[in-house]
Amino acid sequence: MTASSTPPRRLRFQTTDCDRAAEYLSRIYATGIRMTGRGDRCFLRHIRMATSTFAIDTTTQTDDLAFTVEPPPTLLIARTRSTTMDYRSGGAEHRFGPGEVFLGNRAEDGDPLWARWRDGTVQAVSLPFPLLERLATETGCPAPIRFTGQVPVTPAAAHHLATTIDYLGDALRDRPQAMNEPLVAGTAGQLLAAAVLSSFPSNALTAPTVEDRHDAHPRTLGRAIAFIEDNAHRDISVADIAAASHVTVRALQLAFRRHHGSTPTGYLRQVRLHRAHRELLATDPATGATVTQIAARWGFFHPGRFAQYYRTTYGRPPSRTLLRNGS
DSSP states (O other): OOOOOOOOEEEEEEESOHHHHHHHHHHHHTSOEEEEOOSSSOOEEEEEEEOSSOEEEEEEEOSOEEEEEOOOSEEEEEEESSSOEEEEETTEEEEEOTTOEEESOSSTTOOOEEEEEOSEEEEEEEEEHHHHHHHHGGGTOOSSOOBOOSSOSSHHHHHHHHHHHHHHHHHHHHOHHHHTSHHHHHHHHHHHHHHHHHHSOBSOOOOOOHHHHHHOSHHHHHHHHHHHHHHTTSOOOHHHHHHHHTSOHHHHHHHHHHHTSSOHHHHHHHHHHHHHHHHHHHSOGGGTOOHHHHHHHTTOOOHHHHHHHHHHHHSSOHHHHHTTOOO
């Protein structure tokens, strides 16, 4: 799946009318939302930062709101930044305090959810189910993906997911042009999806089968490497590489571990790093091109991390290569 070149969007909305707020949020989340409040002190502000693969919303309100949400078409991950939320769906009831992260819905066709949200700020992350299911195939999960719990499996998993959301939110806010690059949008979406799948209990499977072990031979590795070399400029996933190699994702991962001492994603990153290196060598710095721009074209949206990878591989910072100060 290739990410579109649509620029990251930054939408702002605010109102003192609960009905208008419900209409707006229903449109944003493509589902039915009914909302009631005290009516005497309602103020709601919503900010959305979105790419072609996911969206991060921050909503602040000053009322004591109760709302019902029909099953949305995307997975919603909620985070109570500075408020308390009572939540009910499918017989499950929870109270989430400030800083907690949880699933708003477990599946695209699940039960409606009800929540009471006292004044404060909530963050919501929208992630398409097809992206999750595509990534879940890498662990052998049969479609559709089904989450079996509302809360992360461990406090460490919750912290990892929250850190990932903050990392991507900072990138959207501070480096919107880099996030506009198709490879970056695809890589960022896969990073977020992986954090979600590893944080919440689901029907994802991880153990390789006997057939997977049999298929993890050098010929599989060779087909995979050839596909990566030919398609590193595209938004490809491990599932795409496995399909091109005619094996399951688990067999592909096992083949890389056995015969290359790496992972498919690690090898793809190295190929893209080499392509970025070649572009740095071929680019005239007088054109105004920057390391950040070239790195983003090859899927690296964090300049510091790219520089770290580059220095480890080539022994110098990428800026020296661009400015022809290295050998």
